[in-house]
Amino acid sequence: MPVLPGSPPVEITLRRSAQARRFSLRVSRLDGRVTLTLPLRAREAEALAFVRDQEGWIRRALSDVPEAAAVGLGSVLPLEGRPLTVRTGSGRSVRVTDDSLLVPGDPASVPLRLATFLKAMARERLAVACDRHARNLGRPYARLTLRDTRSRWGSCTQDGCLMFSWRLILAPPPILDYVAAHEVAHLAQMNHSPAFWAEVARLDPDYALHRAWLRRQGQALHGFRFGD
Structure with a gap:
């Protein structure tokens, strides 16, 4: 090389x-x-x-490339836009408090347990958002999948399958909701024509602000490393 x-x-x-x-x-x-x-x-x-x-x-x-940050005990991680400190927890499940993410078990397993927790929360939030937007659009989607995509936040196939980056759960809720609206709008318009953006605006009137946030700050969400 x-x-x-x-x-x-x-x-x-x-x-x-x-x-x-x-x-x-x-x-x-x-x-x-x-x-x-x-x-x-x-x-x-x-x-x-x-x-x-x-x-x-x-x-x-x-x-200008953001430094990668390995996630572990003591890390500060944004959850739905709120900076939370990763701390040792008790019991069997990850818990969220006002200022902390409490992760039980072996400290070495913290990155994997957190990633599993975040993916489950992202799926729940995205399913709720996509269901709502699909009802408002009047078009159902086929299924919803999550990936750790680096080049796009979401996609929609011709047969109505929606895919999203699970890291959207790190962004403020309106940002996740905008990406859900964007991909659901593709169920009606498989392009980025004025008609498509009109559908997005109907589903998310403030989409321009949310789109701008992703352009300015979205890459930072990829800077967190969960041991993968």
């Missing part, structure tokens, strides 16, 4: 594409990976010269 020298050195992932007509750089805000897309016939030496010319831009982009 080519490396851009400097402090620190930066690994560059090269990806050749039949569709590419020029060099294109991308820095992932999730993990800081730097990818250079280049045409099939481009010479690697030319590609690396392009990378060196863009070093300033690359390093500025890397400085």
Whole structure:
């Protein structure tokens, strides 16, 4: 893998594409990976010269990547937008108090137990939101699934299957509700036309504010690592 020298050195992932007509750089805000897309016939030496010319831009982009935070006892984790401290709990289940997430059991199992708890809560909240929006739209959906997607917060297939990132449970409730409304609206409009956005506005009149929040702060939700 080519490396851009400097402090620190930066690994560059090269990806050749039949569709590419020029060099294109991308820095992932999730993990800081730097990818250079280049045409099939481009010479690697030319590609690396392009990378060196863009070093300033690359390093500025890397400085904006949020640091990953491993979740464990003492971590502060947003739950529905509320910052809660992860502490040792009693009993068998994870509990939520005014300022804490209480996780019983072996400290080593805290990340996995928290992830399981958060996924269950996300499924419950999203099911309620999707059911409500689907009733208002007058169109049922087929099923709801959760994933830890990095490139999108949700999706809707032609046959009415909805998929969401379970990390939406970390965001304030109106944000989760907006993403549910967005994907449910696709049941009526499988596009992003003005007619689609009109459906979204009918389901969530403040969708523009919620969409802007995701663009500004959504990537930070991917910075929490649960040992996976």
